[in-house]
Amino acid sequence: MGMDTYSDYCQDVADTVDYVIHDSGSMDRDDWHGRLHEAAESTATYYSTCLQILKHSRNDDAFFDVYGSGHSLGECTSVGEVYTRLAFYAYLQDLNDQVRGYQDHDIASVLEWEKCTVCDEYFNPGDICDEKRGLMALSDTWSCGDCMDELEEEDEEDEEDEEDEGYPLRGGKLYSCKGKLSDDPDLQVGEEHVSNS
Numbered sequence: 001m002g003m004d005t006y007s008d009y010c011q012d013v014a015d016t017v018d019y020v021i022h023d024s025g026s027m028d029r030d031d032w033h034g035r036l037h038e039a040a041e042s043t044a045t046y047y048s049t050c051l052q053i054l055k056h057s058r059n060d061d062a063f064f065d066v067y068g069s070g071h072s073l074g075e076c077t078s079v080g081e082v083y084t085r086l087a088f089y090a091y092l093q094d095l096n097d098q099v100r101g102y103q104d105h106d107i108a109s110v111l112e113w114e115k116c117t118v119c120d121e122y123f124n125p126g127d128i129c130d131e132k133r134g135l136m137a138l139s140d141t142w143s144c145g146d147c148m149d150e151l152e153e154e155d156e157e158d159e160e161d162e163e164d165e166g167y168p169l170r171g172g173k174l175y176s177c178k179g180k181l182s183d184d185p186d187l188q189v190g191e192e193h194v195s196n197s
């Protein structure tokens with residue numbers, strides 16, 4: 001992962017944000033703050049990387065936005081420490097800017113989540129058993145675990161209703177149908193005689 005060119009740098013920022021989102025397993029932006037902070041800390045470590053961050057970042061003065069112009073960086077004891085601080089805030093701000101550009105469907109696509117067609121909420125298909133997930137993927141119609149539970153409860157209620165009323169009725173129709181045929185044997189025989197002669 002290099003930062004030699006501006007586009008390399010933008011790609012690094014985008015990749016880092018995607019990694020953080022994926023790692024969090026959450027669509028809630030509040031869950032990303034700590035991870036973004038850690039990512040900025042670990043990236044803005046080496047002097048050469050810090051220089052590249054400050055070269056490409058559109059937020060190279062983010063440190064001063066945070067601490068104000070009154071801060072003199074006087075507590076730093078080396079040039080390297082100065083660059084590390086400036087680069088950390090620049091990179092963190094670039095990460096946050098990248099996050100701000102993400103719509104819900106972008107986040108869901110990073111997480112590989114799907115949108116429930118019943119309640120319109122995004123959810124993790126990994127929480128659903130393989131068989132059902134396969135069927136949903138085939139038809140590209142997704143329902144989240146909660147909605148699926150509700151649908152299954154409705155199905156069970158329907159089945160109970162059928163057991164109470166439907167089956168005896170169907171049985172009755174079947175018998176009455178047979179009864180009709182056996183009630184009129186003469187008519188059928190008579191017709192056969194007509195067609196045979």
Ligand SMILES: [Zn+2]
Binds near residue numbers: 116118120144145148
């Ligand atoms: Zn749902």
